[in-house]
Amino acid sequence: MREDLMIRLNQFKERYAVDAAVQGRVTKPPVEFIGEEIRELAVSALLQGENILLCGGKATGKNILADNLAWLFGRPVYNVSFHVNTDSSTLIGTDTFVGGEVRLRSGPVAQAARYGGFCILDEINMAKNDAVAVMHSVLDYRRLIDVPGYECIPMHPATRFIATMNYGYAGTRELNEALVSRFTVIRMPVLEPRQLHRLLRADVPKAPEEHIDRCVGLFMDLNEKAVNGEISTHPVDLRGMVAALRLMTEGMAPKDAIAISITNKCFDEYEYQLVQDVVMTRFV
């Protein structure tokens, strides 16, 4: 990483110490994000106090980057996975009864605001736009949460929001302008074979080089097919590919490992055949 960024990053960490109560939330991610430029872009934006929206296709490392950023800044992580039923109570909090009185049971957004955490809003476009409207005051210049019936929760200066969004899946929605304007948007580039190779090597250190090459080749083939609309994004499954590589390394026949981790995930007969053919060219 650039030296000036490193210096500013260290200054940031010195300025904002982590509360002992949430020290357990500061964890090192298992995998390092590969992609220096993107990481520097994100760090610069976060240092400027911006919230970022990571936008990209499947297996472009959005979540890995989010976790890595939190670790680089040394901040506690709060994860929220968005779905169609996500509402304000899921995000901000809801009433509870403690010590003989009704109190606010903080949601992940409120907690991140209090402790200066990095709140990762995963697949933010899966929720309905009106449900996330409660986030507007949190994300813009006001930087506060106003919960009806309670005091306003001011935002800790180290608090940042990192949203991720997949674009183009069935069921995903477009984000409305009001929400998007509150983020700086980083488009995640498609993983290159070299990066994917490093990633697989890091995930399965004992895997033979030949197997990694085959998996990388197959993944790129399937990704290209999905990008060009020949198949859906179902089989473009990096987690599945890592699982397959792990199984191969443990001794399973490569073709079987790919079948159970990738090919069989296509429940559509037409697509299954196309994927199976591509697998056939790569694995004996």
Added chain:
Amino acid sequence: MSIDREESLFLTVSENHSRRDYPEYILRMSQPYRQAGGMIAVYEGVILGGGDKLFGLEELNLWLRRHRYAAFDMEVLLPIAHMCLEYAVRRRLAGQRPGIAVMAEQAACELMDADPMKWRYSSRGWMSLYWLTEQFPRTATPESRRILRNFAGFEDMLRQFTRLMEGSAGCAGGRALVDQAVLLYKKIFTRYFAPDHSQDLLPNPEFSEDDLWEGEAPPPDREELPEPEETQPELKYEKAKGVMTDGIELSEEALAAVPDYLAKHFGPSFQTEKAMQEIEHAVCVGIHEGRRLLFTDGLPESAYEEKSSRADMLRESRDRNLRMLAEHEDSARQGIRSIEQAFRNALNLKNDPEIYLANHGVLVNSALWKVGRCQDPQLFHKIFRQDQSTVVVELLIDASGSQAVRQSMVALQSYLFSAALSRIQIPHRVMSYCTYGDHTVLRRFRDYEDRPEADRKILEYRATSNNRDGLALAAAGVDLLKRREEHKIVIVFSDGLPNDMVSGRTRSGAPEKYIGDAAIRDTCFQVRKLRSRGVQIIGIFLGEDDELENERMIYGSSFLRIRRAEDFGGSAGKRLSETLLAL
């Protein structure tokens, strides 16, 4: 974009996913292999993809064409070039794609067993048999071994042939590869074999008498040759291939008369000229290029009351459908209830919020007495609101001639669905589709917001002519995708056999005919295209047992088979419920 296995592999192996046509001589070279089906056709995709990646198909085509102008016999040169290309691709891509060798062996096995290229009937074809046996010894059959015994005494020629063939793996470019094929052409194929090449490929199981081994020619093989068998699991739309014909082409005059005919027999269009142009621009692309659409509400009631043969036909058809409904009144009522219940089951689950007692959430005042009295008072309601979004349904009915035998049953079944949807107030549109000449007619029986009385219009359903399922789906999808409702469902009543044998004008560069594989492939593609845009599609299968495979291919697991109206009371109703819940 609809692709088959061969094209899919071509795009993947060539590492260039832009759709493109094969150049002229490449097409001629690979056509027999692509038509052979099974693994031979699939592997052809690998060969062409590899050829494009390593040499460039345009480059290969250029050099092949030059030899055509130099008076080379292309019937001889193209198969040689194919052999060289196959070997070069297999060798050069082996490191990157080791599975290619296995695919090559499977394809070789099919070539040896079924001999779709009829190699065993020409002495030059024996060279191909020899080459495959050399490369894949396990594929040799007793017959091929017997044929190859004829090469006894020509070991030098075979050695030279093998050396030249192996040389193709090292060719740097398209020109070098074609030159290598030319070398084989000159040094082997025209030197050792008869000069009159046109006599070489014999249509009948006889051996060429003009080949080199005069006097040594084996006796004509009288054995029954095995029929080509499909041993590979492949896209199972073989049945559709069975109905494949060359199609019928309409003259310009006949095409010009189609709009008038349609207006008279189906009714005027309900879309404006501008709207039609927009829809046609969006959906009449690819294989549907140059096609037209007609959206109509059908003929007015007065058309049924005229005294003409057409009115008689219309009345007779509607009466038949009405009789069917009357005969099955009880089971129809039961069917409507079952379908209604199936939809209710699926939708109620999604609409009712689930409420749990919890220690956080919305305070329940009536439970406050528990404070200090109970250990875990659970004073709150945790409300889990399910997706409250609404649903819209599109019913599409195949109105092609193949449905004529079961017309009344189809009308009844679609009526049951429509009536059930009306009862639960789900907006739905019902249209039938068929194709006349270059026009695909979408006959609307009821629109999304029509009142329940409109359901009975479905009984005017008539089955005639051809069907372009893919185009109908795409055209219906245009309006459906504009709807605000979050859940969009299309239910297609069809026999899984899209088929438009009567085509319009033919010209160079025109899309392929909408029959057989091409039609199924397109329908598969349109279904998936709509699904990728969030539309759920269910197929209701109305065909015969042996056509079930096509339906499965098109709709995946989301299809139902309903033979009779009574079925809804039993397993079909349950199955519909399950299918809807799975969406």
